[in-house]
Amino acid sequence: MIANEPDKPLRILLLDGDHHVALFVARCLSAVPGIRIHALSSKARSPLRWSRYCRAFHTHNAKDDRSLLDHIRQVVVEHKIDVLMPVMEQGVEFISRHTNDLAGMVSIPPVPSLEALHTAVDKGSLARFARAHNIPVPTTVVFDGTSETKSRAESLTYPVVVKPRRG
Secondary structure, three states, X not given: XXXXXXXXXXXXXXXXXXXXXXXXXXXXXXXXXXXXXXXXXXXXXXXXXXXXXXXXXXEOOOOOHHHHHHHHHHHHHHHOOOEEEOOOHHHHHHHHHOHHHHHOOOEOOOOXXXXXXXXXXXXXHHHHHHXXXXXXXXXXXXXXXXXXXXXXXXXXXXXXXXOOOOO
């Protein structure tokens, strides 16, 4: 929990400011009095940039995690950011990879371990996890291109739902 002074605004930096969902997150957060929303993006032309809900829009051209961490640190210090908030899976994964680095500079929400995150977002891994823990799941076939997978696919009965493993 972040203890915030009553007269001091809470400054939140949205990590995935280039994603269209960030606009909806900013709109929801703006309904809370005293919230100031900043966004970080690799794209200068994100819809959030021109939103009335976004106090400041920060662009970066980071090519790797280390340079992105440096840019986040710069924005956090310069704008007195209180909370770094991911919007999408990539942001959650970034924070999960760098929890120790980030925890010293800004408050971060609880995020799962990388292993738990990867299990949750990969439908094949999630089905295996569920079966291993006696959680009922529909019959799942992960297509890997082998002849065994093809023969298992031919034995499925309809109706069948086909999904990508991620997304």
